[in-house]
Amino acid sequence: MTDQDVSTALAEELNRIAPDVSLEDVDLAGDLREEFDIDSMDFLTLITALGKRFDLEMPEADYPKMQSFNALVSYLRDRRA
Amino acid sequence: MPSLGADMEAGTLVEQLISPGGTVKRGDLVAAVETQKGVIEIEVFQDGILENWLVDIGAEVPVGTPLANIRAADEVSLSGPLGQPEAPTPGEPEVPQPHDPVSAPDLPEDPAPQDPSPQPAGPELPMPDLPEPEIQWPEDNIATVGQSRPRITPAARRRAAQAGLDLSSLGAQQTGTTITRSDITVLVETPRDDPLPDMRGAIAAAMSRSKREIPHYYLSHQVDLTNADAFVAKTNSDRAPEDRLLMGALFLKAIALAVRKVPEMNGHYESNGFNPSEPIHAGLAISMRGGGLVAPALLDVASLKLDELMHNMRDLVTRVRAGRFRSRELSDATITLTSLGDRGVDQLYGVIYPPQVAIVGIGTPSLRPWVHEGQVVPRLITDITLAADHRASDGRRGALFLKTIAENLTTLEAL
Structure with a gap:
C-alpha cells in the first residue's frame, strides 16, 4: 500500500467527519484536531473508522503518533507494511 | 406538529416515513420535521394503522397541526390524528404520557364518543412570521428512497432549502463529490435579509x-x-x-x-x-x-x-x-x-x-x-x-x- 493510497483513505474518512474542510486549505503537518476542527468524539470516530478499514488496533497509547494528517499517514503505512 | 422546544412555533414536514395503510407501533419513527434546529425525527405515540397524511411534504405548519390520521388497532373508523391525541377508548384507556412530545394540551378528561371524521387542523395558532420561503423537499419524499441522491452535508441542505435551490440541478450525483455549505453559498448570490437565520435564531430566542x-x-x-x-x-x-x-x-x-x-x-x-x-x-x-x-x-x-x-x-x-x-x-x-x-x-x-x-x-x-x-x-x-x-x-x-x-x-x- 502506497503513501498515496493511505493518504486517499484518510482523506475520505476525514471528509465524512469534517466535510466542510478541504485538504488544500489545511496544514497537513499541523495539529489534526485544530486543522480539521474536530473534538475528542470526532477523533474517536475517525480512529474507529481507520481501525476497521485497515484492520488495526489503533491503541490509545499510540495517539501521540497520530497528531497530524502526515503523522497519521506514516503511522498507518508503517503498520500496514 | 409537535412542539420541540419552548421557542418553536412551526415546522416543515420533510419526510413521511410510513406510507398510508402502514402499521405503526408506539415509538416508531413516522416522520421527519425541519425546524430551526435541524431535522427532527418524530416518534408515534400509539399503535395503529396510518390511514392518511394530512400535511404534504414541504408544507410548513404551526405547532399543534395534525400531521396524519392514525387508526388504533381496535378502531373501525378514523380516529384522532397524529399530533392531537384522541379521547381514550372506553374500556381501554390510552392516555399519552405527560412528557409525550406529540400530546396537545387540550386532552379530554373523560372518554368521549369517537368522531368518525378527521378533526380540523389543531389549535388556532397564528402563522409565525418566519423569514424562510416555503421549502420544497422533492429529494426527501419517501417515494424516492432507493434512487440516487446527491451527497450533501446537512448544513448545505438547509442552506439550499432556504435559497430555494433544486439540489438535483447541482450535478453532484454525476461527479460523485459532496455538496458543502460553501458550495451552496457560492451559488446563492444575494445574501439573506434576515440577520439571524436558522439555528442562530433558535439560540437567540431561547437564550434571550x-x-x-x-x-x-x-x-x-x-x-x-x-x-x-x-x-x-x-x-x-x-x-x-x-x-x-x-x-x-x-x-x-x-x-x-x-x-x-x-x-x-x-x-x-x-x-x-x-x-x-x-x-x-x-x-x-x-x-x-x-x-x-x-x-x-x-x-x-x-x-x-x-x-x-x-x-x-x-x-x-x-x-x-x-x-x-x-x-x-x-x-x-x-x-x-x-x-x-x-x-x-x-x-x-x-x-x-x-x-x-x-x-x-x-x-x-x-x-x-x-x-x-x-x-x-x-x-x-x-x-x-x-x-x-x-x-x-x-x-x-x-x-x-x-x-x-x-x-x-x-x-x-x-x-
Whole structure:
C-alpha cells in the first residue's frame, strides 16, 4: 500500500467527519484536531473508522503518533507494511 | 406538529416515513420535521394503522397541526390524528404520557364518543412570521428512497432549502463529490435579509428568554481529574476503538449521581413553579460544524452504566452532527451539561436552557500546580461551574451539588 493510497483513505474518512474542510486549505503537518476542527468524539470516530478499514488496533497509547494528517499517514503505512 | 422546544412555533414536514395503510407501533419513527434546529425525527405515540397524511411534504405548519390520521388497532373508523391525541377508548384507556412530545394540551378528561371524521387542523395558532420561503423537499419524499441522491452535508441542505435551490440541478450525483455549505453559498448570490437565520435564531430566542426570565446564580470549583484520566486510559488500553470511553461519559455519570443528592437541580420551572423530575434526561450541548449548537437529551442517564452512557452519547452526537434528532431528545432534557473539550479555555459559565433550572459547565482540563498529599505537583485539573435558577435553589445547595460532582470524579468509587 502506497503513501498515496493511505493518504486517499484518510482523506475520505476525514471528509465524512469534517466535510466542510478541504485538504488544500489545511496544514497537513499541523495539529489534526485544530486543522480539521474536530473534538475528542470526532477523533474517536475517525480512529474507529481507520481501525476497521485497515484492520488495526489503533491503541490509545499510540495517539501521540497520530497528531497530524502526515503523522497519521506514516503511522498507518508503517503498520500496514 | 409537535412542539420541540419552548421557542418553536412551526415546522416543515420533510419526510413521511410510513406510507398510508402502514402499521405503526408506539415509538416508531413516522416522520421527519425541519425546524430551526435541524431535522427532527418524530416518534408515534400509539399503535395503529396510518390511514392518511394530512400535511404534504414541504408544507410548513404551526405547532399543534395534525400531521396524519392514525387508526388504533381496535378502531373501525378514523380516529384522532397524529399530533392531537384522541379521547381514550372506553374500556381501554390510552392516555399519552405527560412528557409525550406529540400530546396537545387540550386532552379530554373523560372518554368521549369517537368522531368518525378527521378533526380540523389543531389549535388556532397564528402563522409565525418566519423569514424562510416555503421549502420544497422533492429529494426527501419517501417515494424516492432507493434512487440516487446527491451527497450533501446537512448544513448545505438547509442552506439550499432556504435559497430555494433544486439540489438535483447541482450535478453532484454525476461527479460523485459532496455538496458543502460553501458550495451552496457560492451559488446563492444575494445574501439573506434576515440577520439571524436558522439555528442562530433558535439560540437567540431561547437564550434571550433565559436571560429575561431566569435569575441565574453562578458557582465554580476546581477538580483534580488525574485519577479519572488514569482510569479512562487503563480502561481503554485493551479496548477496540468502538468500545473506548471518553471523559465525557464520566462527567455525565458524576452529574447524574449528584442530582440524586441535590434533586432541585433537575426538572423544569413552569408557570406553577419548580417541578422536579424523577428521571434524569441530561441535555448535552453539542457544537455543530459551521456554527451553532444544540443540546439534545440523553434519556434516563441515572440508571446507565458508564459503557452504556458512552454508547448512547456516541450515538447521539453522531446523529445530531448528521442533522438527525428524535423529538423526545429535544423536548425532554431536565438538566444540561456543556463541556469545552480538549481545545478550549479554563472555564465556561452556561446559560440555562428554559424551562430547565441548571447547567453544568466543564472547562478544558490542563496540568496545573496542585497540592497533592502534602506536595505541590502537576495534576490534571479542570474548573467545573454551575449556573442555576435562584427560583429553584440557593447557592448553598448549588455548592453541595458541585462538590458532589467533584467528589464523584475524584474518588471514582460511585461511578
